[in-house]
Amino acid sequence: MKTLRTNEVILILTKLYDFNLGSVTESSLWRSTDYGTTYEKLNEKLGRTVMSYLYVCPTNKKKIMVLSDPELESSVLISTDEGASYQKFRMNFYILSLLFHPTHEDWILTYSSDQKLYSSVDFGRKWQLVHEHVTPNRFYWSVIGLDKESDLVHLEAHSTDGRAHYVTCRIQGCSESSRSYPFPGHIDTSSLVVQDDFIFVQVTTAGRASYYVSYQREAFLQIKLPKYSLPKDMHIISTDENQVFAAVQEWNQNDTYNLYISDTRGVHFTLALENVKTSKGVEGNIMIDLYEVRVSQCILKLQGEKMTFN
Structure with a gap:
């Protein structure tokens, strides 16, 4: 069970795990607008989707993102009204982790199951590939006051020889010619x-x-x-x-x-x-x-x- 609170609204995601099958078979999303006194079940608004994760945008609590169970389908459900209604968007990759931008509420980095880093500038409606062969949990947004571009990303990626390198680039144009390598040579x-x-x-x-x-x-x-x-x-x-x-x-x-x-x-x-x-x-x-x-x-x-x- 995961609980998220946005002002007076409380969202709870519950999941039923079948130990015989070794997977989640059911999930329910609950919403309260009276500080948890009563709850509304939102499954009818979400369709027949088994949900795995629930996120709230840290810079705009009205924006909610729900991820489907990657073992069944790859999709994201987006709400801009504190979870009252949702839009569903299909994806062609499976999300393992998300990283919200510290100031831009619609900017998100996501890491896929095949070690690719993607970016979105419209809160998950569309995604663009940033870099392949990225090390898990080794990608970072730019730091305000230090990096010149707010859409810069720091990441650790592997080249064709298998060695890791420190790479920086902008999320909307991370081609080989536009990448920078601040540290000379490979890193561990x-x-x-x-x-x-x-x-x-x-x-x-x-x-x-x-x-x-x-x-x-x-x-x-x-x-x-x-x-x-x-x-x-x-x-x-x-x-x-x-x-x-x-x-x-x-x-x-x-x-x-x-x-x-x-x-x-x-x-x-x-x-x-x-x-x-x-x-x-x-x-x-x-x-x-x-x-x-x-x-x-x-x-x-x-x-x-x-x-x-x-």
Whole structure:
């Protein structure tokens, strides 16, 4: 069951899973306009469609998108009135994931089951191929204030030789001649990270990994860890407060990581905390809870003595 709320409207998608068949056999979409007191079943408005996912546009809550079950058909149902009515559009590919643009409500990137990246500028009514052989979850919209074009996309794609490259292009004209390759040479698969002011990639040579960072779209520089550090794995945890928190697994660590913190440009790192216990998410990513604690200067009196600490 998935629940989405748009102002006073609440939408709930329920699915019936048949364990014998190993698939979803029925689904229902429910809508409430009185904060969940009563619900209307919308299946008649959607036709005989088994639904798999429900999305709300993050910049316009009135726009709803429902995806059909890809095992039965490939279609998308679109609503522009908070789910009261829907239009159905057929598709010639199967959607695995969606990424909405941070400011343009009708712009969407979608990743297909055959590793192709598509774009839409009319909220899913029509789709255009952007790039083939794209790495899963390694595509990003442009960042406001850093990228010149709002329709620019950053992605990691594989060339004919099987190597991964960092590619940028505009969604409406991503031909080979219009593509840019900001990092010279190939990168490790699933290493591209575009986050806030920073872009990170990894390159492994002769079994040893090197990490590179671009700050505010400047040229890439190699990340400098302390000389005693021999990393075999690195994950970007946070890029808040104009610095980078990274989890680095040393050659002698198995289920723990060391936390490092960088300078403003994300180039030079210093050790912040050793042997942090981690867990892995559903996609194998490292899970570390990081909390910011703001402490003001305090004055305590203990047995007549004044103590000041930060």
